[in-house]
Amino acid sequence: MSLNELMIMRHELVLVAAVLALLIIEIGMPEERKQKINVFAAIIAATVTIIGFLPADTGMLFGGMYSTDPLRMLMKNILNIGVFLIILQSVNWLRQDLYKDRSSEFYLLTFSSLIGVSYMISAGHFLMFYLGLELTTIPIAALASYEQFKSKSAEAGIKLILSSAFSSAILLFGISILYAANGDLYFESFQLSDSLINVLGFIFFFSGLAFKISVVPFHLWTADVYEGSPTNVTSYLSVISKGSSVFILTIVLFTLFRVIQPLWEDVLYATAILTMTIGNLFAIRQQNLKRFLAFSSIAQAGFIMLGIINGTSLGMTTVIYFVVIYVFSNLAAFGVLQTVGHASGKLTMDDYNGLYKTNPQLSLVMMLALFSLAGIPPLAGFFGKFFLFTAVAEKGYYTLLLIAVVNTVISLYYYLLVVKAMFINANENPIASFKSDYSMRISLVICVAGILITGFYSPVFEYIKYLCETF
Template sequence: MSNFFLFMQQELLLTAIIFILLFMKLSTIEWKTKNVLLVVNILLTINLVAGIFIKGNGSLFGDMFQQTELLRLEKNILNLGTLLISLQSYNWLLKHKHATEFYLLMLSTLLGMFFMLSSSNLLMFYVGLELASIPLAALANFDLDKRRSSEAAMKYIMSSAFASGLLLFGISMMYGVTGTVSFAELQTAASDQPLFLFSFILILAGFGFKISAVPFHLWTADVYEGSPIAVTSYLSVISKGSMIFAMTTVLFTVFGQLIFHWYNIIAVLAVLSMIVGNLFAIRQQNVKRFLAFSSISQVGFILIGVTGANAIGQSSVIYFVLIYIFSNLAAFGVLSLVSSEKGKETIDDFKGFYKTNPLLTWVLAIALFSLAGIPPTAGFFGKFFLILAGAGKNNYPLITIAALNMVVSLYYYLRIIKAMFMDANETPIEKVEMTWAPKLSMAICVAGIVITGIASGAYEYIYSLVK
């Protein structure tokens, strides 16, 4: 019993927070939204601190659930991102009458992601995936009075259902071929048998939908634009980050011996994602759609790290996801404030932004510099390690395409920076007032962008856990 509480402490803490919020919602006492937000942020901070300092490794439920130092780190990265999103959403949720329900849904998806990451069995993996996916459709529809929010939820649930169907079909066929759904047994049962390879491709396609890799990306921009910004942030970094963590684990450990089959597939997905993401990002005017195609391009770079298929590759992927959380949430933090206070979401709206909001302008500029991979921000080092991992396979055409796409991405990231600092605007966005929570969130994000880039300890620590 002591092992149960120790190995599952992150999942149990999340479950406890969900029940606390449920009791607060159902109690006869009417909690003010401000107090609910304060309680939730305190509980999420306790959850993050406990995940860092309370340690225990082992397996439960007949080896269906496992906990390791690396998995704990991945969960803590997701916990940190969730806390940052919660802080950034403070102003928006203060005006929303369903703040408690928002957290109930969001933390339920996070709990599903934790079970998905710790699973060592395909069925448990699928159950965790569904728990992580279904509440996200309700979150996408959280702006109940906006038609585009309902449209985003419908597109997400249809795309997610199709992806889950492919994944489950692949799992069922794989069980039919091998007679097992255990990761450990699948490692030895993996073969070149056509039906096994077909089932593996279906599972890989399911992952492609979840991480928005081209050509499985068509739902992304519409869902990002229609969802509330807090939900868009969550989809962009937490949902996508958890699926990337899970995909690297499955590919490297379960199907590692099939690398000569999936290497070329991943390389093609990487090239398509970088090129299509960049080309469509150039054309966008809505900042949320812009960041959607930017995230598709970033997935392409992540997949280059996946092609490394070794400790350096996995370390670079985890390190980049950490950097991506800081960078993307810094950008979304500024957009969230501007959207909730002023209702502005297009690139033209940000013309002359520096004149009235110099602090927010610098936060957004640093975030965009990091996403573009400009030194000395952390994004440069993140992309450098990803390309280094991909170069280990001597696939120089792939590395060349990645380098060229980094140059292309500079154009559309610098376009926003030019609009904020250099373009004239007779009616720039008025000064945006910030409460303590968004200020704290953006300070953490900027510090993370700078520190994780300059200090090498983060990557070295991740590498020590992977190798």
């Protein structure tokens, strides 16, 4: 194997190099200059993101264990951008005295998890898929309990690691059944036989993945973990972890399980309805904004299912396009939560009353993010949802479409509750004005630009569509 061939695996190699570089910098840096590691990490993340966009060969490596193509590269690039934004948002939080000595741990674990994400998306074999999945979750469980003196953080870590271990055990049982039925684990040569036991294997497999996407019967861990984890870990969980699982689920359903499409359509049909409805209904009654966004992200997962149900390249396009928008909108919302939480320690809806008077820019960003999540016309979220609905309508599932539209209206209600709190509700004692740090501002500006541009700039959609058609 020549070096050129190995460079097909560029995304992962760069990340491994980044992790090693961070380790060396961490060891070699004198104690009093440890703060600089934040800058290094941000630079490394930016480099990784940019290198990801350079043109590269596609193909397979290691006898089919690893495979890549332009679409998978696009998925990795989307998630790289997400991680870059999260790292920008974490800098100020990691500067506080409690964490500044071990801020490098945060970056190491984040990048390790991103390696897992990349390998999972590029998997060409069930073993690689499983290894990637675990490498994605285990570092994040450690990160969820990063705030070692808060029992909530430890609780979140426990709930995440136990439920992810449970779900991967279910997933593995499914894989073992699929192996028994088909005698092959390579994605390339995998041929689903018409044996009925495949259905059992698929259900187990799907349940395992559904845990990661927090689809409704498997969503119970989500709210607690999202609330207890540090806010930037929560945004990682809700954007990167969920986005990567959605991507791999789409790829697997569209290639390996194409033969049993009627079956997985039924499964997705039921779970989509449950996920949207339950996510929305529970979101209404939340006071804590992190829990609120947790349930909102469950509901968004339900909307994503709508695109997958379509089953054609159009469906795949809408799913990826929606995830792009979801990354920007959700990261903007979590960024505001984080900077407000860091400056004032306040997280509930009532605390946000009158935020516009004291911090107008942050309230505007939050408003744009929530409008985009809700799908209000000029913003990208509207186009994302609109295309998802088109995908369902094209398939002819009008009942499902109706339920989805009703759910959008419900979601509009609770997103507007937050906006109303910020802009209209009076407050005797609002959160004091403060200035957020530069890196947070940069990341929020990028998020807002993403929310505005991905909607209006049609080549984004065209490009994803082109890649999906050639996939």
